[in-house]
Structures are given as C-alpha cells and as structure tokens.
Amino acid sequence: MATIAGVHSLSEVQNKTLSEYRRFTETEIAPFAGEWDRAGRLPRDVITAMARAGHLGALVPEEYGGSRLGLVEFGLLNEAIGLGCSSVRSVLTVHSMVCRSVARWGNAEQRARWLPRLASGEWVGAFGLSEPGAGSDVTQITTTARPDGEHYVLDGTKKWITYAQAADVFLVFAGFEGRFSAFIVERDTPGLTVVPIDGMLGTRASMLAELRFEGCRIPRSALLGRPGFGLAPVASDALDVGRYSVAWGSVGLAQACLETSLGYARERRQFGAPIADHQLVQRLLTDMATTVSAARLLCLQAGELVAEGRPDAVAAVWMAKYFASTGAFRAAADTVQIHGAYGCDPSGAPQRLFRDAKVMEIIEGSSQIQQTMIARLIPCEEG
Ligand SMILES: Cc1cc2nc3c(=O)[nH]c(=O)nc-3n(C[C@H](O)[C@H](O)[C@H](O)COP(=O)(O)OP(=O)(O)OC[C@H]3O[C@@H](n4cnc5c(N)ncnc54)[C@H](O)[C@@H]3O)c2cc1C
Secondary structure, rough: OOOOOOOOOOOOOHHHHHHHHHHHHHHHHHHHHHHHHHHHOHHHHHHHHHOOHHHHHOOOOOHHHOOOHHHHHHHHHHHHHHHHHHHHHHHHHHHHHHHHHHHOOOHHHHHHHHHHHHHHHOOEEEEEEEEEEEEOHHOOOOOEEEEEEOEEEEEEEEEEEEEOOOOOOEEEEEEEEEEEEEEEEEEOOOOEEEEOOOOOOOOOOHHHEEEEEEEEEEHHEEOOOOOHHHHHHHHHHHHHHHHHHHHHHHHHHHHHHHHHHHHHHHHHHHHEEEHHOHHHHHHHHHHHHHHHHHHHHHHHHHHHHHOOOOHHHHHHHHHHHHHHHHHHHHHHHHHHHHHHHHHHOOOHHHHHHHHHHHHHOOOOOOOOHHHHHHHOOOOOOOO
C-alpha cells in the first residue's frame, strides 16, 4: 500500500492522526483482508488488536475505559480501517453504534455493566434492527416484547445482523405496547438462536447472522431508554452514527481503489506504454482522485457540523454518506476496469473492493432512501 504524503483537505493534526490509524491498518488489517474475505470470517485476533489500540472504545467515555474520540477523529479512524477492510470497518460501525446507544441512553447501572466490556473488546456489540419484512421501512418490525413479571419476553426474527455470528451483546428493537422499544440482549440468553448467513456479496467477512427470538426472557433492566423510545430517538441516533461511519469508510474504500489502480496503471504496459499514460485510463484515475477528495470534504463538513450541534448536520451526514458510497462504488467499478481480467481474478483486491462497495449503497439507508431524505432536508435560506 502506498503511503500518503498528506491529504490536503486535512489539517496537520488530522493528517498525523490519519497516518497513525493507517499504520495500524497497514500492519494489522490490509495484508489479511483478502484471506478473511475468502474465508468469510474475521479471526478474533483482529478484534483484540482493534481493542488494544483503543479503537473499540472510540465512542465510549473515558470513565468507562473508552478513548472517546472527537467526531472527526472517529471519522478518520473509519477511513483508515475502511481503507484496509470493509468487513472490519462494518464491525467497528455496528459496535460503535451500540457503544453510543448505551453511553447516551443507558442508566448508570447499564453503562457500568456494558461499557467497560465493550470498550475493552471483551464483548463486541451488534445492532439488530432489520427483519425479513422490515428493511428501509423499520416501522414494519414485527418482533415483539411482552412484559412478564420481572422480565420481557421477546419473539421474532432479526435478519442481516453484522457480526452476529460472534457478537456478545445485541441492541434489539421490538414492538411493545403499540410502540417500539430498544433492548440489550446478551448472547447466552435462553430463547435466542443465532443462525449464520454466509456468502454475502460484499463485506463477506463481517459474519452476518439471523437472530431468532423464541420466548426469549430478558430482565427488565435490559430495556434501554424509556418504553416506546426505541426508533426515535435510540435507533435514529445510532443510525446517524452508523451512516457517518459508513460515509468515512467509503472514503477509505475509494482511497484503496485509487491506490490500487494507480499502482497497477503505472506498472501495466500495453501498446508500448504504461496504461496510466493512456488518456482514457487517466480519466478514470482523475474521477477517482476527485471523488475521494470531495467525499472526504463532505465527511469533514458533516463531522464538524454534528460536533457543533448544528441543525443542518443531519442533512450533511446524509449527503456525505450518499456521495461517498455512490462514489466508492463508481471508483470500485473503475478499479476493476483498469485491472482488466486481473480485476476479475478471485485472488486480487479489485473484485473484493467492488463487492464491498456495492454494500455501501445499501446499508445505513439505501441510495434511494438517501435521495428522498436529502430532498426533504436540503437547507434553504429564509426569505
Ligand atoms: C452486508 C449487510 C449488512 C447489514 N447489517 C445490518 C445490521 O448490522 N443490522 C441491521 O439491522 N441491518 C443490517 N443490514 C440490513 C440493511 O440495513 C438493509 O438491507 C437496508 O436497511 C435496506 O433494507 P432492505 O435490504 O430490506 O431493502 P428494502 O427496504 O426492501 O429496499 C429494496 C429496494 O427498494 C428501494 N426502496 C425502498 N423504499 C423505497 C422508497 N421509499 N423510495 C425509493 N426506493 C425505495 C431500496 O432503495 C432498495 O433499492 C445489513 C445489510 C447488508 C447487505
């Protein structure tokens, strides 16, 4: 992997931070991404390495053992991890969504029980919202929570849950008294069955699974936030974090496409010259480089607006995710193109980048949902 001399849209401090995260990726993640993709799983070692580096506690307050990064710093971390492996970045995304939810909506007892374990990597969190019949429209959730003495009883199925094959705790959303509530369910709870989903198109190593709840009894203390507060605010707040993380992860993925394509185009010779000298290939490289820069700037803007608590921050995050994910997919398609047949070879990075990039256009709000949401959220001047 080529090292960057510095990204001009970032400050000196941000460049230093990104370089530090990239060093972690270059040693612990990037060399193994292809192997993990082919195996369809991540070894626990990489989770341990992420934890040791403080990355799993990125959104956990320091008093609970976390590293509590600023939002832009968290974004740079996602870019660096996404540069190396989108499956690992996906785990970081959902785990951070759970950390954020417990830190923000949990009571003192819940924070004390789960946050130190999540920050240290002893436990990894997964986010259980989608169901077989509830994707973009989460109001179609049919999983239910029924109060029973000192317990709730969960029944229903969650589908496509990232890292559920190995995660230790699940943030689960279920209907309760006509509204939706959020619950933290620990893996060994009787009545919960985890059914692996293997061979996904992209982020293949992120170990998806289906969660089946059949008379699953969880203690009353598992309710996160107030009853009926599940979708708004808990899920929507977590999804804002997830969208922001995927936006930055897409910048990293597009950057990986650029570096892979540049390296290859300068080496590969056809018609007596490196293909990088052919103007139509230069056009692909130019579009890729411009996309990476523009997407990073949108992500930076989103991070800064969210940190300032600005009302237009929500639209900025949606725009960043929309632009970065669609741009990453174009960049990945062009990466395959630049590599020709080598781009289609199962042992090479381009086909993995292409498959992973497609997923970015679906998760945390599909491109179509982004398009309709952004149209509604476009900030406009008064008068
Ligand atoms: C690799 C992977 C990992 C995932 N991880 C998780 C996870 O950890 N936790 C979790 O809860 N879920 C997870 N998901 C599920 C993901 O959140 C959903 O796939 C996503 O919300 C879209 O829902 P859907 O797939 O059911 O598509 P649908 O909502 O059924 O949409 C199908 C198509 O219709 C379009 N569409 C739908 N509604 C509209 C509309 N109003 N206007 C225009 N077009 C529309 C969509 O854009 C899409 O193209 C994961 C999915 C994948 C692929």
